Amino acid sequence: MPPRRPSPPEPDLSPHLRGRGALLGLAVGNALGVPLKTRSLVAPAFPQLIEGPHRKLKGGGPFELRPGQVGESGQMASCLGTGLRELGSYDAAHMMGRYLAWQGHAVGKSEHTQEVMTEALESGLPKATAGRRVWLRGFRRVASNGSLARTAPIGVFFCEDTQARVQASLADSALTHFDPRCQLACAALNGSIAHALTAGEQLRKEDLITAALSGLMVASATLGRSAGDFVQEVSTATTFLKEDLAAAQREDPMLYWPDLHMLRKQDHVRVAFRLAYWELLHAPSFEAGLVDVVNRGGDADVNGAVAGALLGAFHGEDAIPSDWRHGVLESPGPSAGALWSLYHPRHLLLLAPE
Secondary structure (H helix, E strand, C coil): CCCCCCCCCECCCCHHHHHHHHHHHHHHHHHHHHHHCCECCCCCCCCCCCCCCCCCCCCECCCCECCCCCCHHHHHHHHHHHHHHHHCCCCHHHHHHHHHHHHCCCCCCCHHHHHHHHHHHHCCCCHHHHHHHHHHHCCCCCCECHHHHHCHHHHHHCCCCHHHHHHHHHHHHHHHCCCHHHHHHHHHHHHHHHHHHHCCCCECHHHHHHHHHHHHHHHHHHHHHHCCCCHHHHHHHHHHHHHHHHHHCCCCCCCCCHHHCCCCCCCEHHHHHHHHHHHHHHCCCHHHHHHHHHCCCECHHHHHHHHHHHHHHHHCHHHCCHHHHHHHHHCCCHHHCHHHHCCCHHHHHHHCCC
């Protein structure tokens, strides 16, 4: 296979537009994928992009959300963004308290998140370590995608502070998704988002792969130093995620192979991670990439949130179709109570740098 040609540079965009693109892209991707969540769809082989039929904010899905309404990914991201903005830093115990307060209002909560929240509330043990206990109880095998889908606010907020960004990425994932594959994927994705905001020159898509690798290696070293009882898992996770970034650069990312089958393991963090970077490199626009992601089915709303954040950071807010933007920012309306007043994507946008 001949090497990929370097992508043309993206016109210079302000950190403000890229930050809003990442945050709103997360929410839009989440909302767009809602009606296709868990569905097994027939998709063409890569690298052919799917152009439809699902291109509008329709709502529905297993949780019967309203058109434009976000699920767990968008709600928890909004919770995270508000906490970062109000506290001015990241504190795991503080954020766990916010997540526990949110879960009483949540719509579309995953089984894994529910298990962690129940563990935190009912075990009598430290709440901030509930994710670790659930992971150990699952024989260190569960590596689902929930923390990766909400993590982008950390990349935006700490875009100029590598160490704070890495520490927050790891700590926030560990609250609910302790597996090193989840923690390190969050750090790598936030490395790409931060670079998009701070590069200062005409940005190429390949630059975000380099930034992801850099974020991954810093996070791997950081996590390895603090994880004496699961060093091997950290090393293995690092290797796997490097493989995912390499696969994303190929015409066929091998997401339908038996070792990483999108439909059989639809909520695996590596599927969302690999697919998001493949779309970044192969889709010509934010819209084309997100339409392809969600129309492949599987965990479409969560995969949409991850890809939307990465694509939004690169292409910027203005590349997101206006009907998607307005549809998400206006749904579900004030009658939704806390889901409007506290856990709504419009609060996320306050985090973007001025």
